[in-house]
Amino acid sequence: MISNSSIARIMPPARKNVCDCGVLENASKEPDHAIRWDERSNEYYIAYGKNGQDGRMAVYYCPFCGGRTPKSRSPSLFAHVTKQEEWRITELFRGIRIVADVIARFGPPDEERENAVLIRRPSREGKPERGEVFRVLVYKNLSAVANVEFQVGDSDSVRGTWSQKYIGDHAG
């Protein structure tokens, strides 16, 4: 069983007139979070009591950036990855070291991209600038909300990453 408790330690963002720090927005997309969004009244509220069903308290100012809460929750182009889903995906990566581990666990990838990730490391402290290029194995069906991508490095070693699925500009 994965612990669901987490302590949010966030560096306080700069104070805003209208909240755009994203903390309320992200919190409200987590299932069972005390901070929620009401579609009808277009406002954030704090739910309290057992299962958050005893009452609600509207939130007019963001407790994190001090800005007025926005009149609408901006639609996201990408699917929300909840903390729980993030943990689930992280667990999928357990014990995976090389390409053969990936194929053994998940089968052939949905897509294989050559030179998909290019990282350029700037010169620092007298060391030359350098670049790294990774082949990437893409799995689209391991999560409903994220694509899972394995970057392939030296000796077929892999690095597991995920990225939100694109859902277009129509979704809320």
Ligand SMILES: [Zn+2]
């Ligand atoms: Zn804010």
